[in-house]
Every structure is written in structure tokens, then in C-alpha cells.
């Protein structure tokens with residue numbers, strides 16, 4: 579399948595692995611890229627720019643295919659040295675950066691001067707248009723169903739993707755709720771040039787996270803996620819657990835007066851590592867999409883991507899072209 583996204587990034591299949599804090603290490607990024615997609619190291623999971631340089635070098639040893647680095651600009655307790663992280667990306671020879679959280683506008687000159695292609699992940703048409711205006715090469719359009727931060731507009735992908743298609747000139751991928759060949763064909767029918775997945779890649783043998791997390795995704799259905807931090811306008815979709823129930827209890831008691839300090843000890847950015855790396859499933863909130871309901875196994879990235887492409891092919895040839903032939 580050739581799309582504007584496969585051409586832009588020089589990849590075989592229009593499938594991207596979104597940056598994931600405490601997950602996006604070299605092992606996963608390299609496995610996705612080796613499977614023909616675009617793997618992504620999560621920049622800020624590396625504590626310093628020097629650590630990111632080492633992680634990029636490790637990834638380059640594991641794959642000779644293109645891979646990218648995610649840079650997330652979120653309200654954080656202490657702003658990381660973004661220009662130094664970008665320098666590590668440039669020096670490491672990485673040619674794709676996924677930005678997210680806030681507009682990457684102030685860093686575009688540094689990224690573009692190094693010939694880096696920028697795909698900005700955002701949750702609204704207006705932010706996608708802004709990304710196009712400031713020179714991003716592509717956008718990843720993240721619907722309300724996504725794992726992680728769905729923004730504050732609450733527009734699901736069945737509306738958001740065709741709206742993005744109506745307005746954008748640059749290519750975009752569908753993100754949020756994507757799991758299989760059905761998702762890919764649907765995303766393309768709605769105007770996208772490929773898809774971005776987070777949660778589905780967590781439940782793979784290559785994801786360097788605890789087996790308890792992978793099993794929790796397989797066991798969950800589509801009803802198990804919750805939205806936290808709504809009043810802080812930093813909404814996050816997470817898998818329900820004891821920590822999340824405690825966050826929601828605090829939010830209900832504080833009724834809009836809560837601050838991040840009230841829940842800091844339970845949130846992903848700070849404590850998510852305990853769940854994702856150590857498998858202590860009730861210690862903290864961890865990002866997870868509604869798409870957990872469509873995830874029933876733990877394949878390798880190679881198997882997963884191959885299966886998605888085969889399924890997409892047969893849906894197009896048999897189901898779609900087949901129904902045309904019957905007409």
C-alpha cells in the first residue's frame with residue numbers, strides 16, 4: 579500500500595507507533611520499523627538528552643529502517659531542555675519527529691534546518707491547521723477514543739477524520755481506536771493516509787513493558803477506560819484501577835477546586851513507571867485507549883503489522899470490491 583505517508587517517511591506500510599512514555603524504548607521502535615511501519619522512541623522517557631543520544635544509537639543498531647522520536651510538550655512540573663533533546667535527535671541522524679501536547683512552532687526552525695520531517699499529533703481540526711501553517715509535514719489526528727490525552731473537544735474519529743480531510747492539504751494519519759485491518763481501511767476511507775497506534779502496540783511481545791500490562795489490555799473490554807484531570811484541562815484516558823478510582827474520588831470531593839498537587843502521587847507522568855515497568859497494576863494511572871476492547875492477543879510487531887496489511891487487503895478486495903462486483 580503506497581500513500582502520501584509511506585512516501586513521506588520512506589516506510590513500507592502506513593502504520594506509525596505513537597510515542598509512549600515509559601514504553602517507547604529502542605526495542606519497540608526498532609521492532610515496528612523492522613515490521614515496515616514507523617517506530618518512535620519517546621524522547622522524554624530518557625531522563626537527559628545524553629540518554630536520548632544513547633537510546634537513538636541503540637535503536638540504529640537494531641534497525642536500518644527509518645524511525646522517529648516523539649517530543650511531548652505537556653504542562654510539566656519542570657520544563658525539560660527541549661533544544662538539547664532536539665540537538666540529540668539531529669546528531670543521532672533521526673529524520674522524523676512526532677510532536678505532541680503543544681504547538682512545536684518555536685522549535686520548527688531548529689527541526690527544519692536539520693531536514694527533519696515533523697508530524698504533529700493533535701486532537702482538533704484547528705490545531706491541525708495551525709500545524710500545517712507553521713510548516714509541519716503531516717499531522718496525526720487523535721480522536722476522543724484515544725489512549726493518553728484526547729484534548730478537551732471530545733470529538734470521535736468518525737467526525738474528526740473527515741473534518742480533517744475537508745480542511746487539510748498535508749497528509750494525516752488517523753490516531754485513536756486503531757487496531758487492525760478494519761481500522762486501516764476505515765481510516766483511509768475517511769480521508770487519512772495511514773494510521774497511528776498506541777495501545778495496540780503495548781500488547782505486543784516486543785513492547786518492553788511488564789507482562790501484567792499486556793494481559794490487562796487483553797482482559798479488558800471497551801468499557802474499562804476512564805477520563806481523569808478534566809477540570810485541570812489536561813484530560814487523560816486511562817485504564818481503570820484503584821489509583822484511578824482514588825483520583826476520581828478526589829476530583830469529586832474537590833469539585834473543580836483540585837490542583838495537580840492533589841493527585842500528583844497517582845498520575846501517569848510521575849508514577850506510571852510503576853505500572854508499566856514493574857507491573858504493579860494499582861499503583862498509578864496509566865494511559866490506555868478504548869481500543870483495548872478490540873485487542874485479544876499479544877503478537878510480535880512483525881505478526882501484527884503483517885496481519886493488519888493482509889486483513890486490509892482482503893477487506894478491500896473481497897468485501898468492498900466484491901460488493902461492487904455484485905452490484
Ligand SMILES: Cc1cc2nc3c(=O)[nH]c(=O)nc-3n(C[C@H](O)[C@H](O)[C@H](O)COP(=O)(O)O)c2cc1C
Nearest residue numbers: 596597598599678724725726754755776777865867
Ligand atoms: C501508555 C501510553 C503512553 C503514552 N504516552 C504518550 C506520550 O508520552 N506522548 C505522546 O505524544 N503520546 C502518548 N501516548 C499517545 C499515543 O502516542 C497515541 O497517540 C494514542 O495511544 C493513540 O490512541 P490508541 O491508544 O487508541 O491507539 C501514549 C499512549 C499510551 C497508551
